[in-house]
Amino acid sequence: MLRFYFCCLAAFLLAGRSVAQSNEIWTLEKSIQYAYDNNISIKQGVLNQRLAQLKLQQSNLSQIPNVNAASTYGKNYGRSINPVTNQFVDGNFNFLSLSGSADVLIFGWFQKRNIIARDKFSLQAANSDFDQLKYDISLNVLTGYLRIMLAQEQVNINRKQVSISQSQLTSVKEFVNVGELPDINAAQLRAKLAADSAKLISSISRYNTSVVEMKALLNLSFTAPFNTLAPDTNLYNNISVATTNPEQLFTTASNVLGSVKSSQYRVAAAEKDLMHYKGALLPQLGAIGQVGTNYTSVTRSLTTTGVSNVAVEGAYTNIDGNQYPIYQTTPTYTTATTPFGTQVDNNFRTLFGLSLTVPIFNAWQSMYSVKAAKIALQSRELDKYDTELKLRQDIYQAVEQNNSAGQTYIAAQRAVVAARQSFDYANERYKVGLINTVEYLTIQNALYDAESGLATARYDLLFKQKLIDYYSGKPLKL
Numbered sequence: 118m119l120r121f122y123f124c125c126l127a128a129f130l131l132a133g134r135s136v137a138q139s140n141e142i143w144t145l146e147k148s149i150q151y152a153y154d155n156n157i158s159i160k161q162g163v164l165n166q167r168l169a170q171l172k173l174q175q176s177n178l179s180q181i182p183n184v185n186a187a188s189t190y191g192k193n194y195g196r197s198i199n200p201v202t203n204q205f206v207d208g209n210f211n212f213l214s215l216s217g218s219a220d221v222l223i224f225g226w227f228q229k230r231n232i233i234a235r236d237k238f239s240l241q242a243a244n245s246d247f248d249q250l251k252y253d254i255s256l257n258v259l260t261g262y263l264r265i266m267l268a269q270e271q272v273n274i275n276r277k278q279v280s281i282s283q284s285q286l287t288s289v290k291e292f293v294n295v296g297e298l299p300d301i302n303a304a305q306l307r308a309k310l311a312a313d314s315a316k317l318i319s320s321i322s323r324y325n326t327s328v329v330e331m332k333a334l335l336n337l338s339f340t341a342p343f344n345t346l347a348p349d350t351n352l353y354n355n356i357s358v359a360t361t362n363p364e365q366l367f368t369t370a371s372n373v374l375g376s377v378k379s380s381q382y383r384v385a386a387a388e389k390d391l392m393h394y395k396g397a398l399l400p401q402l403g404a405i406g407q408v409g410t411n412y413t414s415v416t417r418s419l420t421t422t423g424v425s426n427v428a429v430e431g432a433y434t435n436i437d438g439n440q441y442p443i444y445q446t447t448p449t450y451t452t453a454t455t456p457f458g459t460q461v462d463n464n465f466r467t468l469f470g471l472s473l474t475v476p477i478f479n480a481w482q483s484m485y486s487v488k489a490a491k492i493a494l495q496s497r498e499l500d501k502y503d504t505e506l507k508l509r510q511d512i513y514q515a516v517e518q519n520n521s522a523g524q525t526y527i528a529a530q531r532a533v534v535a536a537r538q539s540f541d542y543a544n545e546r547y548k549v550g551l552i553n554t555v556e557y558l559t560i561q562n563a564l565y566d567a568e569s570g571l572a573t574a575r576y577d578l579l580f581k582q583k584l585i586d587y588y589s590g591k592p593l594k595l
Contacts, residue, residue, distance in 0.1 A: 142344055145262050145595050148335060149255045155336040156254055162247040169243035173236040179229055182221035189214040201416045201464055208415070215461070216409035220472070223403055226396035231389045238386035242379045249375030252587065254334075259583055259593050261331040265345050267576040268324035271569060275317040278565055282310040289554075305554045346595065363516045366588050367509050373590035377508060380501035387494040394486040400475045407468040412460045421450045512588055519581040522574070529567070529574035536560075536567035 143151075153159055190213045199206045200214065222229065286306040292298040328343050337343065371377045424446050432443040455463075476483055543560040546552045583593055 141342060142346060144346060145259060145593065148262055148331070149258045149593065151337065152254050152258050152335050153251060156334065157336055158250060159254060162250045166240075166243050166247055169236070169240040173233070173240050176229070176233045176236045179232070182219050184217070184219045186217045187214075188216070199413055199415060200411045201413050201460065206415055210413050210415040212414070213412040214409070215411075216407065218405070218407045220403055220405045222401060223471075225401045225403075226399045228393050228396040231393040231396065235386045235389035235393065238382045238389065242382035242386065245375035245379035245382060247375070249379065252374060255593050256584070256587050257334055258331075259587075260580065261327065261334055262345055262595075263576050263580050263583075265324065265327045265331060265343075267572060268320065268327045269345065269347070270572045270576075271320040272317070272324050274565070274568055274572065275313065275320045278313045279310065279317050281561075282306065282313045286310055302554045305558060309558050361516050361519065361585055363509075363513045366516065366585070367512050369590065370508060370512060370588040371505065374508065374588070376504055377501075380497070380504040384494070384497045384501050387490070387497040391487070391490040391494055394483070394490045397483045397486065398476060400473060403472045403474070405468070405470050405472055409466050410461045410464045412457055412464070414454065416455045416460055417452045418455045418459070419450045419452055421448050423449045425449060515581065515584050515588065519578075519585055522578040522581040526571075526574040526578040529571040532567045533564075533571045536564040540564040 190211075192209060192211050193206075194209050196205055196207050198204065199210070200212055286303065286309075289298060289302050289306050293300050293303045329339060331337075332339050332341070332343060426444040426446055428442045429445050433440040434443055435441075540560050540563075543552060543557055547554075547557040579595075586593060
């Protein structure tokens with residue numbers, strides 16, 4: 118018996134320690150901001166934005182001409198062609214080739230402009246997706262926050278019930294000990310205390326589980342304390358139940374939520390993508406330019422050192438009856454390897470021209486791309502319609518659930534009032550012995566269930582109203 122009481126007392130103390138581990142209070146606003154800064158999905162959304170920005174930047178830079186440089190150095194062995202003189206050379210020699218090229222699209226039926234426009238819409242879609250992600254994260258944080266507050270209030274209700282049952286058992290035991298009440302009354306209260314203790318432990322487990330789920334959502338250390346605002350029943354006892362026009366709310370949500378904007382931007386991006394692929398079916402006009410030079414180690418140059426007169430054998434000329442030999446002037450020269458700089462200057466070449474590319478047949482790739490882009494556009498249009506349809510459905514359900522939650526909350530309030538009055542009457546009758554312990558505990562359990570149901574209805578209505586605020590674009594706060 119003593120062990121049983123110690124177990125109940127331990128459960129009571131555990132409730133107090135589990136729900137309040139630190140004095141630091143996490144408000145809803147603080148929790149949402151922390152999620153914005155640390156949530157894994159938010160960080161992934163930032164990376165998606167950066168990728169979209171880089172893609173747009175690359176599309177803009179694609180309008181700049183392509184410029185490339187190349188160099189080739191090597192050594193030939195045996196009989197090979199000298200790239201400078203284009204003649205065969207027997208032997209080994211080194212060679213170096215330097216070149217540069219540039220090309221630019223002059224007119225391509227606005228393909229690059231359409232790609233840039235497509236990537237701009239894709240970036241806007243990524244930004245809208247990120248905004249929607251932040252909305253969703255804030256709603257998830259609100260859901261988890263209210264779940265923790267509800268679990269905390271359930272712990273408080275169960276703890277109070279355990280305390281009441283413990284006091285009742287102590288009081289009844291005194292009457293049993295003096296013989297005024299039978300021992301069955303104490304046994305029934307012991308059973309009630311055990312059941313209440315089990316509910317208390319279960320509610321503590323739900324509270325701790327809710328806190329763990331919230332920490333995972335926030336990407337907060339599981340060992341860090343997390344305490345929400347203490348449930349204030351007086352603050353939420355006068356929640357008003359207002360009617361909402363679902364069509365007006367849908368119009369507002371369409372202009373606020375990023376999911377609808379994103380689907381619209383993706384349709385626009387698909388349209389530009391289709392125009393880009395259609396442009397690939399038409400001729401493309403471009404300009405090209407090239408420069409280059411060569412060097413080899415066997416290229417030699419001649420240097421004249423003088424002239425020499427040599428008589429031509431058997432050749433004479435007659436002047437005034439006299440024969441004179443004919444001399445041939447022959448230059449003398451030396452050869453040397455042409456210097457690197459001289460070869461580079463002498464062999465420098467340039468090329469400028471226009472290019473016209475006319476697509477005739479490329480294995481149906483261009484036409485396939487156009488047809489695939491048309492299908493992609495139709496898919497994006499269906500996605501947009503589906504997004505709007507789902508949003509309208511969610512809003513109509515949210516409005517209906519809000520109205521239903523309001524009526525449930527009002528009914529729960531009335532149930533608590535009636536159950537409390539019934540318990541007050543039963544308490545007076547129990548004191549004078551007009552009802553037995555079983556009847557008394559049944560009425561007391563009804564009050565407990567009504568209070569627990571009111572707490573659930575209160576937070577359910579509060580969440581449903583915050584969901585309406587979410588679709589309205591209002592900040593989520595308590």
